Amino acid sequence: MQSIEQFQERVRAAAADQTPLRIRGGGTKDWYGQRLEGEILDTRGYAGIIDYEPTELVITARCGTPLAEIEAVLADRNQMLAFEPPHFGAGATLGGAIAAGLAGPRRAASGGVRDFVLGAKLLDGKGDVLGFGGQVMKNVAGYDVSRLLAGSLGTLGLLLEVSVKVLPKPFxxxxxxxxxxxxxxxxxxxxxxxxxxxxxxxxxxxxxxxxxxxxxxxxxxxxxxxxxxxxxxxxxxxxxxxxxxxxxxxxxxxxxxxxxxxxxxxxxxxxxxxxxxxxxxxxxxxxxxxxxxxxxxxxxxxxxxxxxxxxxxxxGVFQPLAPGIARIHERLKQSFDPAHIFNPGRMF
Structure with a gap:
């Protein structure tokens, strides 16, 4: 299995050389967003469910874990990812689902992707591992960076692990x-x-x-x-x-x-x-x-x-941002990825 240390080595080398990296799991959403650029940083080698507490309604898994595997484990306990993330292909991963931020038909009733992200570990552009949130809602206080990662298309860093709230299936x-x-x-x-x-x-x-x-x-x-x-x-x-x-x-x-x-x-x-x-x-x-x-x-x-x-x-794939919002995006990008190596140009 791929290790965090190997990811860190690759990211630090890319930052030093100003080499763009294209974070990619199953590649089932490569068509989504603007251009694809950079050497592929494959996340599929960093997979597996870390923790699953059915009674607590939370599952924690590594970014390369197949989405189908997550859903099968939950189904065995009559639970589900209530935001119904689309796969768009057999190779879809949990990290890709969170990074894309796309929800399915149940979203209007249950909530979107970021509503279910409780915590995350992120590898930033300096090769540091950052932790946000936790595994229960009460741990989420202040500005919730873990939810910021939902829909960021990998432009802020490599999402290593994520804790997601799950719900029981309807009767x-x-x-x-x-x-x-x-x-x-x-x-x-x-x-x-x-x-x-x-x-x-x-x-x-x-x-x-x-x-x-x-x-x-x-x-x-x-x-x-x-x-x-x-x-x-x-x-x-x-x-x-x-x-x-x-x-x-x-x-x-x-x-x-x-x-x-x-x-x-x-x-x-x-x-x-x-x-x-x-x-x-x-x-x-x-x-x-x-x-x-x-x-x-x-x-x-x-x-x-x-x-x-x-x-x-x-x-422009996405609606052009107002100047004030664009500046916030730029500052966030600079804070998390100062060398601008992660998925450059994927969003704007």
């Missing part, structure tokens, strides 16, 4: 499908979101709305009676296909945009086709419209747009 789950137009679906989703209904996931596309209900059997049954619609057979397949973006919608040639918006935002006329998740807060757009017009429309609605997959990355 019961049912998926409903309703025939609804986009405007009515958004209205209903926000109406249901203000009621004590066990809606754990939603997806609207092409005149159909899928709802996943999760919780106690009585609560699920009551929601089915209230909402109506058709009960879907074998629903797990649908939500997995959505999470892994294997539904036909995601197979087009046009650029795929990820739009983050207030859930109450009405229908946005952006051209192309849309798929809506998270009660209206996340919208996927397949469109050949120019980036500037998409971002103007989304910003006017109080959101931001990410060029998630395909398209011309020269327009």
């Amino acid at each position: 019961a789950e049912t998926t409903l499908c309703l025939e609804l137009g986009q405007a009515e679906a958004i209205r209903r989703l926000n109406e249901w979101g203000g009621q004590p209904l066990p809606v754990s996931s939603s997806c609207w596309h092409n005149g159909r709305l899928w709802l996943r209900l999760s919780g106690a059997q009585a609560a699920v049954d009551a929601a089915v009676h209230l909402i109506g619609g058709e009960v879907v057979a074998s629903p797990a397949c649908f939500w997995e296909e959505l999470r892994e973006q294997r539904l036909p919608f995601f197979g087009g040639d046009d650029a795929l945009w990820r739009l983050s918006l207030p859930s109450t935002t009405g229908v946005l006329q952006l051209g192309g086709v849309q798929l809506i998740e998270w009660g209206g807060a996340q919208r996927w757009l397949r469109s050949d419209a120019d980036a500037a017009s998409i971002r103007r429309s989304v910003a006017a609605a109080g959101g931001h747009a990410t060029l998630f997959r395909g398209g011309d990355k020269s327009v």
